Amino acid sequence: MNILILNGSPKKKSSTSRLLGKMAGLLLAGCKVQYASLRTKNEYPAILQHLKDIDALVLAAPLYVDGIPSHVLEFLQQAEDFCIKNNCHFSVYAISNNGFIEGIHNKSHLRMYECWCRRTGLTWGGGVGIGGGEMFHCLAVYYPIAFAVLIAINLIKYITGTAVTISDWLPLAENIGIYLFFNCGVFYCMARLSASVRKCRQTKNRYTRVMVPAFLFIPMADIFMTLSALFNGKFIFALLKKDNNPHHKIE
Numbered sequence: 001m002n003i004l005i006l007n008g009s010p011k012k013k014s015s016t017s018r019l020l021g022k023m024a025g026l027l028l029a030g031c032k033v034q035y036a037s038l039r040t041k042n043e044y045p046a047i048l049q050h051l052k053d054i055d056a057l058v059l060a061a062p063l064y065v066d067g068i069p070s071h072v073l074e075f076l077q078q079a080e081d082f083c084i085k086n087n088c089h090f091s092v093y094a095i096s097n098n099g100f101i102e103g104i105h106n107k108s109h110l111r112m113y114e115c116w117c118r119r120t121g122l123t124w125g126g127g128v129g130i131g132g133g134e135m136f137h138c139l140a141v142y143y144p145i146a147f148a149v150l151i152a153i154n155l156i157k158y159i160t161g162t163a164v165t166i167s168d169w170l171p172l173a174e175n176i177g178i179y180l181f182f183n184c185g186v187f188y189c190m191a192r193l194s195a196s197v198r199k200c201r202q203t204k205n206r207y208t209r210v211m212v213p214a215f216l217f218i219p220m221a222d223i224f225m226t227l228s229a230l231f232n233g234k235f236i237f238a239l240l241k242k243d244n245n246p247h248h249k250i251e
């Protein structure tokens, strides 16, 4: 079983699609899995060559404006010609994640891949739509650190001769429980999708989300987006700086 997992996110780091692709790869242990990214156009020819030999393609891509990101669309246009010319026969699965909390927003995105399969003569295998993609990524960064800190605290206690009781492990158990609860929908849908990929079987599209109610998600997302805009973009004083670029002058 030869599987190609494609990361359709343009992000260099902190990509949820990449994380979901890796997760699918783990769940497909035992199969021959290869990874590739659609970040730069010069990678496309090598990826296209892979399409000749694969049994399944798993495309993990973010939702952009309720649809396919433009660079993924460009790749699909090239892949369509390539697959028709080379008579490719593989099944296509998609993992779409979006910023809003409701996974159902990904419906049209998954449908677009299904239409592309029909046009290209490939088999549509099914997909997963995941809401709260950014949050899923944040939880995957925060919780392993929290687990490590809680384990380290107990280890230090043990090494320094302080008795470590069952109640000392409770915070760790609690945190593992919370993490599993938040992600139970994603884990379930990803496991079902991977089981289908393994057998090259068709499955229905499933929609899930990070299990946080919308009234909590919205203020948290607002704070997160404001902070990431400040840290990843330009601080307000940089925006207010005089623009010395001659091309930006209004005559």
Ligand SMILES: Cc1cc2nc3c(=O)[nH]c(=O)nc-3n(C[C@H](O)[C@H](O)[C@H](O)COP(=O)(O)O)c2cc1C
Pocket (backbone or CB within 6 Å): 009, 010, 011, 014, 015, 016, 017, 018, 061, 062, 063, 064, 065, 066, 067, 097, 098, 099, 100, 101, 105, 132, 133, 134
């Ligand atoms: C140009 C652009 C358009 C987007 N459009 C939507 C959208 O229509 N609906 C939505 O829920 N999220 C939208 N998002 C948010 C992304 O889907 C979200 O941040 C996702 O988790 C990014 O995944 P990635 O880390 O794999 O790139 C958009 C983001 C960008 C940059």
